[in-house]
Amino acid sequence: EGEGFKTVLPARATAKVSFRLVPGQDPExxxxxxxxxxNAALPSDCRARFTPHGGSTGIALPPDGPFMDAALGALSAEWAPNRAVVIGGGGSIPVVSDLREVLGMDTLLIGFALDDDRIHAPNEKYDLASFHKGIRAWVRVLDALAS
Incomplete structure (x- = not known):
């Protein structure tokens, strides 16, 4: 056990695993x-212990809905000449499905990043320009959604 180089197999191993679910998948x-x-893959002299840490269903928004169009237009205006893009992500973050299931509200998760930004990576980097443009972009998005 402990940190550092080992010449033998350790007696214990740990892992943290999370799944990003798509609509229709049941977390349980x-x-x-x-x-x-x-458990089926474990050798007979090994055992596994699992500790759950929550879970939620996945959701998806229509890519051409009125909220999405307004947000994409506002984001593209701030980041011109680059167009805002839609990627699938965050649809199984617990609060997102809670907002839909409890309050009946859809949620837009909007991120601001450059191609070489590495959010939540071992070599995490986030450009300060993205932060400042993100502030201005949110003003544009809120204005577009209010209209």
Whole structure:
């Protein structure tokens, strides 16, 4: 155990695993399937212990809905000549599905980044220009949604 180089196999290993689910996937069913898969692959002299840390269903927004069009137009205006793009991400962040299920509200998750930014990566980097343009872009988005 402990940090540093080892010449023998350690007695214990740990891992943190998370899944980003898509609409229609049940978090409890995915959790059970993962546990079953791990347990089925374990050698007979090994055991696994699982500690759950929540879970939520995935959601998706229509890519051509009125809120999306307004947000994309506002973002593109701030970041011109670059056009804002839509990527799938964050749809299984618990608060996003809670807002839809509890309050009946859809949520836009909007990020601001350059091609070489590495948010949440080991070599994390976020350009200060993205932060400042992000502030201005949010003003544009809120104005567009209010209109």
């Amino acid at each position: 069913r995915i959790r059970a399937a993962f546990r079953a898969h791990v």
